[in-house]
Amino acid sequence: MATILVVDDELGIRDLLFEILNDEGHQVELAENASQARAARAAARPDLVLLDIWMPDTDGVTLLKEWAGAGLLNMPVIMMSGHATIDTAVEATRIGALAFLEKPITMQKLLKAVEQGLARKPAVAPKAVVGLGVQATVMHPSVNMPAVVAMETPAALLPVQPFDLNAPLREARDGFEKAYFEFHLAQEGGSMTRVAEKTGLERTHLYRKLKQLGVDLSRSKRGGNA
Numbered sequence: 001m002a003t004i005l006v007v008d009d010e011l012g013i014r015d016l017l018f019e020i021l022n023d024e025g026h027q028v029e030l031a032e033n034a035s036q037a038r039a040a041r042a043a044a045r046p047d048l049v050l051l052d053i054w055m056p057d058t059d060g061v062t063l064l065k066e067w068a069g070a071g072l073l074n075m076p077v078i079m080m081s082g083h084a085t086i087d088t089a090v091e092a093t094r095i096g097a098l099a100f101l102e103k104p105i106t107m108q109k110l111l112k113a114v115e116q117g118l119a120r121k122p123a124v125a126p127k128a129v130v131g132l133g134v135q136a137t138v139m140h141p142s143v144n145m146p147a148v149v150a151m152e153t154p155a156a157l158l159p160v161q162p163f164d165l166n167a168p169l170r171e172a173r174d175g176f177e178k179a180y181f182e183f184h185l186a187q188e189g190g191s192m193t194r195v196a197e198k199t200g201l202e203r204t205h206l207y208r209k210l211k212q213l214g215v216d217l218s219r220s221k222r223g224g225n226a
Contacts, residue, residue, distance in 0.1 A: 001026045001027065001189075002026050002048060002118050003027040003044055003046045003048075004026050004027070004046055004049070004114065005028075005029045005030075005031065005040050005044060005046035005048070005049045005050070006018065006050045007032075007040075007050065007060070007063075008050075008052040008055075009033060011032070013052070013080075018030060020107055020193075023191070024114075024191050024193060025190055025191060026114075029046060033055055034055060034060075034062075034063045041067075041072070047075060047076075048075055048077075048078070049077045049078070050078050050080055050101075051063065051064065051080065052079075052081065053079055053080065053083075053084050053088060053092070054081060054083060054084075060079060060092075061088065061092050064079070064092060064095050065095050067096075076098040076118070077097050077098060078098055078100070078113050078117055079099070079101070080102075080103060080105065081100075081103060082102065082103030084102075098117050098120065099116070101113055107193070174213060177213055178214065181199070181210055181213065181215055182215055184198055185215070185217075192206060192217075
């Protein structure tokens with residue numbers, strides 16, 4: 001997963017974005033003003049930045065302009081604001097911002113913007129392995145153009161699914177449900193958000209269910225980050 005820098009002077013916004021992005025398996029760095037953002041950008045070298053426009057010391061557009069002028073805009077930047085005008089959004093895009101998110105930010109819009117932003121960064125094509133086939137979009141390293149590369153999920157990473165048909169119904173059902181959720185967690189790289197959408201469960205209910213079944217969530221996330 002990626003390292004994402006969130007720059008916003010509102011504690012509630014920082015906490016919310018941290019929770020969502022961290023749950024997706026990303027490494028999240030936080031900054032509440034431009035000064036902290038400069039330091040975090042230099043130390044963490046983020047793959048993507050979520051940058052608030054209105055901040056007390058230096059506004060986001062000015063910081064974006066500063067990075068662009070110093071040749072430091074080598075990562076996608078997504079601007080955020082609840083009060084920006086169309087002119088401000090256009091100016092930020094002209095300077096080099098990838099996109100603009102209007103507050104309050106919905107989870108769906110946030111994750112879509114982050115996914116698109118990270119897809120703009122060059123990536124190394126994955127090795128071909130055997131298993132269940134999926135596709136991944138990567139950037140071709142020589143021409144910097146998107147290329148669809150076949151990527152397989154190794155069979156060894158998928159959970160074993162043993163079912164004892166002689167067991168009582170409740171035990172057999174729990175065994176099936178555990179294997180079912182482990183399979184989808186492996187497929188979605190440990191993302192609770194995507195598993196919730198895929199299985200049709202509300203996230204809180206899904207989390208309680210996984211705990212009840214004894215599903216190892218840390219192992220699922222390690223598999224997603226590998």
